Amino acid sequence: MTTFLCQPAARDILKKMGSDSRFFLQDDKPDSQVFVSPSLLSGRGQYRKAQHSIEWVPFAWTCHLDPQTGKVRRFDVMPFPTEKGKTAESHYCAASDLQLVLDSQNGAFDGMSHTGTFMTVKNKGGKACLLPAYPSVQFQTDDGKSVPVKRQAADGDTPAEDMLQSGIDLVLPQKSELHSALRWVSGDVYGGPHDCYTVTSLVVALGGNWLSYPLRSTFCSPEQGRVVVEQSPLSSQASVP
Known part of the structure; x- marks a missing residue:
């Protein structure tokens, strides 16, 4: 095929x-x-x-x-x-050759107590390089602490951690970009005890490099649970899937 x-x-x-x-x-x-x-x-x-x-x-x-x-x-x-x-x-791509950009897509992620962001990784360097299909993401509060996160592939069935462990890499040509959609629960929807966090930045691991970008949002999860973040693989699709 x-x-x-x-x-x-x-x-x-x-x-x-x-x-x-x-x-x-x-x-x-x-x-x-x-x-x-x-x-x-x-x-x-x-x-x-x-x-x-x-x-x-x-x-x-x-x-x-x-x-x-x-x-x-x-x-x-x-x-x-x-x-x-x-x-x-x-x-693998060097951090100095990459640019990270986040875009709310004019509220396309908002609704049903959820929100998200559209992540774009650009290759500013002079040659093609490799990136992981599912880069590791962390969401940090204003005091630098990371929110406990459980990533889930966009199909809802395959944990993104499993995909990362398989070592899937994608080619990112020079002067090109790849995109990924991230979604999470932002509303106070849990009936019982729960935790909500105010996030101020997104930190992304790309082939051993770390890039950060300002991101202000609320993340909610059951008490002492992890926030479920739905993550699509990096791809050429330049709009919210």
Whole structure:
């Protein structure tokens, strides 16, 4: 299915990068193709150089789909450098190359005692890099304390922590951006004992880097419980899903 949906888009981009007609959207290692969501696939592959038919170049890729039509919205590629001494960590985005922006989307998250924010991560650097599909998020109060949070994937079934542990990474090309929607309970809706917190900032972990952005909101949970935060994976979808 991945080959059927994403291969045509991959072919055009890889050709511009120096590939001939031979390439694969997988390698010989486990989990070389990962289904993140109906609109997002990621993986590793390799292409053969047009000018050197015996030389193959490994790369990471991310395929962004329209979940309604199955058409490719965007296909991102990042060749892995082959220089001696390069490590996996060298492929991740550096904090100095990233910009974090939050947007309320004109109140699109508000309603039924819930609210949220639309998070955008921009690559200001000069090269593509990798980001975790579900970056770790923390919400801090004015005195710097973190609110106890339980993250949940946007489908309501898969805990985001499980997705993080699987090591799913996405390609973020230079001068490009990816987006994620975050939702939580903001109203005093719990009938019994409960806790509410006034948050003043969002802190995001991106490949070992931490970025913060001002965020003022109320978070509520059952007493001594964690605030449930619904989180969608980073994707090219530039509006609230």
